[in-house]
Amino acid sequence: MVLTAVFAVLFYIATAILVIGIAARVRRYAKTPSPLVIPTTPAPTTRAGVTARMAREVILFESLFKGSKWTWLFGWVFHFAMVLVLARHLRYFTEPVWGWVAAIQWLGLYAAFAMALGLAGLWARRLLVDRVRYISSPSDHLMLALLMGIVLSGLAMKYVWHTDVVALKAFMLGIIYIDYKPLPADPALIVHLSLVIALMIVFPFSKLLHAPGVFFSPTRNMRDDPRERRHVTPWAPERS
Amino acid sequence: MAKSEFETPEIKRIPEIPPVRIGSMAHSQPFRAKPEHQAPLGFPGELVDDWKQVALDKMGELLGKYRSLQVFMDACVKCGACTDKCHYYLGTSDPKNMPVARQDLMRSVYRRYFTVAGKYLPKLVGAVDLTEEVVEDWYRYYHQCSECRRCSVYCPYGIDTAEITMAGREILDAIGVGQKYANEIIGKVFKIGNNLGLPEPALKDTLEGLEEEVEEDIEVPVKFPLDEAGADVLLVTPSADFFAEPHVDGLIGYAKVFHQAGISWTLSSHASEAANFGLFIGSYQNMQKVAMRIREAALELGVKRIVVGECGHAWRVAYSFWNTLVGPFDFLDPNYPVPQHICEFTHDLLKRGALRLDPSANDDKVVTFHDSCNVSRASRMGDFPGGQFVIPRELIRAACNRFVDMEPGTTHEATYCCGGGGGLLTDDLVELRVKGALPRVQALSRVIEDDGVTHMAAICAICKSQFTKVLPYYGLGMDMIVSVHQLIGDALVFDEH
Numbered sequence: 219m220v221l222t223a224v225f226a227v228l229f230y231i232a233t234a235i236l237v238i239g240i241a242a243r244v245r246r247y248a249k250t251p252s253p254l255v256i257p258t259t260p261a262p263t264t265r266a267g268v269t270a271r272m273a274r275e276v277i278l279f280e281s282l283f284k285g286s287k288w289t290w291l292f293g294w295v296f297h298f299a300m301v302l303v304l305a306r307h308l309r310y311f312t313e314p315v316w317g318w319v320a321a322i323q324w325l326g327l328y329a330a331f332a333m334a335l336g337l338a339g340l341w342a343r344r345l346l347v348d349r350v351r352y353i354s355s356p357s358d359h360l361m362l363a364l365l366m367g368i369v370l371s372g373l374a375m376k377y378v379w380h381t382d383v384v385a386l387k388a389f390m391l392g393i394i395y396i397d398y399k400p401l402p403a404d405p406a407l408i409v410h411l412s413l414v415i416a417l418m419i420v421f422p423f424s425k426l427l428h429a430p431g432v433f434f435s436p437t438r439n440m441r442d443d444p445r446e447r448r449h450v451t452p453w454a455p456e457r458s
Numbered sequence: 459m460a461k462s463e464f465e466t467p468e469i470k471r472i473p474e475i476p477p478v479r480i481g482s483m484a485h486s487q488p489f490r491a492k493p494e495h496q497a498p499l500g501f502p503g504e505l506v507d508d509w510k511q512v513a514l515d516k517m518g519e520l521l522g523k524y525r526s527l528q529v530f531m532d533a534c535v536k537c538g539a540c541t542d543k544c545h546y547y548l549g550t551s552d553p554k555n556m557p558v559a560r561q562d563l564m565r566s567v568y569r570r571y572f573t574v575a576g577k578y579l580p581k582l583v584g585a586v587d588l589t590e591e592v593v594e595d596w597y598r599y600y601h602q603c604s605e606c607r608r609c610s611v612y613c614p615y616g617i618d619t620a621e622i623t624m625a626g627r628e629i630l631d632a633i634g635v636g637q638k639y640a641n642e643i644i645g646k647v648f649k650i651g652n653n654l655g656l657p658e659p660a661l662k663d664t665l666e667g668l669e670e671e672v673e674e675d676i677e678v679p680v681k682f683p684l685d686e687a688g689a690d691v692l693l694v695t696p697s698a699d700f701f702a703e704p705h706v707d708g709l710i711g712y713a714k715v716f717h718q719a720g721i722s723w724t725l726s727s728h729a730s731e732a733a734n735f736g737l738f739i740g741s742y743q744n745m746q747k748v749a750m751r752i753r754e755a756a757l758e759l760g761v762k763r764i765v766v767g768e769c770g771h772a773w774r775v776a777y778s779f780w781n782t783l784v785g786p787f788d789f790l791d792p793n794y795p796v797p798q799h800i801c802e803f804t805h806d807l808l809k810r811g812a813l814r815l816d817p818s819a820n821d822d823k824v825v826t827f828h829d830s831c832n833v834s835r836a837s838r839m840g841d842f843p844g845g846q847f848v849i850p851r852e853l854i855r856a857a858c859n860r861f862v863d864m865e866p867g868t869t870h871e872a873t874y875c876c877g878g879g880g881g882l883l884t885d886d887l888v889e890l891r892v893k894g895a896l897p898r899v900q901a902l903s904r905v906i907e908d909d910g911v912t913h914m915a916a917i918c919a920i921c922k923s924q925f926t927k928v929l930p931y932y933g934l935g936m937d938m939i940v941s942v943h944q945l946i947g948d949a950l951v952f953d954e955h
């Protein structure tokens with residue numbers, strides 16, 4: 219019972235920190251102006267063009283692909299496997315489970331291995347390439363360890379110490395609908411949930427801010443039309 | 459060529475990414491500005507007493523004023539994609555010249571004072587106190603960045619180290635630690651009107667001399683008008699065009715184009731400089747003040763159009779920023795883009811059949827083209843994205859029969875900086891400039907070997923001066939560098955013959 223209460227409270231706190239933290243950050247980004255037109259050119263000249271550029275950046279990691287093929291490969295595999303895995307997890311939060319979520323369950327399983335592979339690749343680069351090693355601080359390794367821990371504990375629940383997922387789902391739905399049900403006391407599950415909570419809490423204070431940040435990057439989201447449209451900013455002094 | 463105290467890097471046919479050599483460029487820094495260089499720009503003359511607080515306040519101010527800085531400080535994931543993209547890293551092996559490490563010089567201070575994680579767990583996230591040591595490092599390595607934006611092309615979040623370098627220099631200026639070269643030049647622009655400190659009478663003489671020279675050469679009375687009210691076009695060009703080699707041949711080229719097209723034009727003694735070093739030091743106010751002279755000159759002379767000569771960063775400021783800084787330009791003819799690049803201008807005439815070119819005039823040359831950073835990655839020519847790559851190449855092809863591009867990955871938006879941009883074109887940074895030119899020189903050497911290239915055309919005054927200076931270190935001739943408009947000028951056919 220104590221375990222259930224502790225995790226229920228932790229989940230509320232972590233969710234609040236995650237949501238409020240990111241919202242505050244996004245608000246700050248949105249409020250801070252870009253006084254000058256600085257897209258990295260060649261850049262689209264229209265809004266539609268910018269949307270397409272941003273979509274390529276977010277979905278395909280276009281710039282990273284130009285920059286480093288290995289990092290792109292590992293990074294892309296990791297992120298898209300993560301999307302699948304997260305989608306797969308929706309079944310713990312919905313009743314009845316949506317059709318498409320049920321349909322991708324098998325895919326999500328493979329994706330978990332792909333995530334681990336992607337993370338391992340990224341970590342290997344961080345350790346082996348002298349330039350990347352130089353720029354890494356302890357938090358960069360810790361972040362990888364955290365993510366790897368989440369993936370491995372998740373896999374362990376499936377393949378090593380089986381967790382009672384029916385009870386787990388009841389616990390999760392209980393948190394959402396304020397109708398508390400006990401959390402199964404499986405070690406792998408406890409580790410898994412603890413690490414996820416930790417990730418949610420550090421998100422708004424860490425480099426994970428790259429996720430909202432990319433949408434606000436002026437070199438990517440500005441149109442190349444300074445001759446056609448006069449760009450003005452409140453703080454910038456008008457010519458004398 | 460002066461005897462050098464450093465080793466010129468070896469040219470490799472297949473370029474290599476060098477291993478990290480910590481501190482290998484820690485000795486490199488430019489001369490510091492004296493009080494008299496700082497004052498005209500509104501900066502304190504020497505290190506202020508409470509410099510730490512002033513610096514942090516300035517940093518806080520900039521974080522609130524520039525979304526780029528704020529987002530870039532947070533978003534980097536240390537993926538490393540940018541680490542091998544900077545010509546200064548490739549040429550020096552100093553890890554602090556890797557773009558992300560250059561950013562980290564500021565990011566570590568940002569984290570310490572502006573983030574929760576850095577306040578409480580500095581060691582964990584690599585946060586550091588702002589100490590004198592840190593300020594020294596900023597001064598060194600924010601003056602080993604040419605603000606070329608190459609790193610921003612490859613970063614998954616578009617992080618542009620140039621923005622951070624500019625903020626770094628702005629903070630340094632705010633505490634009284636300025637760079638002599640850039641700040642002295644801006645002072646000269648305020649006082650005399652151009653970077654070189656060339657006063658009006660000298661400019662007039664120079665232009666008259668050019669008229670005589672050209673007339674003697676081709677027997678055509680090509681004019682170089684100065685302060686001619688009522689002319690159609692105001693030409694604003696880097697002052698190096700007035701006498702430096704090979705720049706001046708470019709100026710002659712512009713004049714010939716105007717002459718053949720029959721379009722009246724003028725230079726201005728009030729705005730006898732296209733360059734705007736306010737950009738380099740990240741100072742909005744100074745950049746605006748420098749740009750203002752051009753608006754004033756255009757109004758005073760009553761011109762209908764403004765055309766900008768061959769200069770990279772000047773074109774960035776003109777194309778991307780003028781409208782914001784000193785616009786709107788509603789007093790000019792709306793049928794033409796404001797401003798217009800001289801290459802756009804000439805290209806337009808060429809398309810309309812208003813120019814007669816005989817490319818065989820350049821048959822003694824095999825030409826390649828060096829894309830300038832600020833034109834390639836920070837502005838545009840023409841009416842479609844990437845026009846800045848197409849237009850100069852079409853001009854060169856129209857003026858030369860033999861043109862070869864350098865290897866992909868070293869041209870267009872991936873172009874390597876000449877090594878002297880961003881306010882680093884000064885003799886106190888020669889080692890950096892020579893080493894930073896390595897990636898470009900390697901690509902150039904390759905087309906020299908494989909295709910017999912004899913000349914490299916450029917459209918930037920800084921690139922031209924930089925290559926003239928550093929190519930000899932690599933055993934290449936300084937006269938390899940030509941202006942695009944020199945090629946045009948030499949190929950123009952005049953009937954009056």
Ligand code: SF4
Pocket residue numbers: 533534535536537538539540541557558612613614615616617
């Ligand atoms: S490419 Fe961008 S995100 Fe990656 S290390 Fe460089 S600056 Fe950071």
Ligand code: SF4
Pocket residue numbers: 543544545546555556557560602603604605606607608609610618619620623875
């Ligand atoms: S802007 Fe250019 S010089 Fe500066 S860090 Fe990036 S690549 Fe290097």
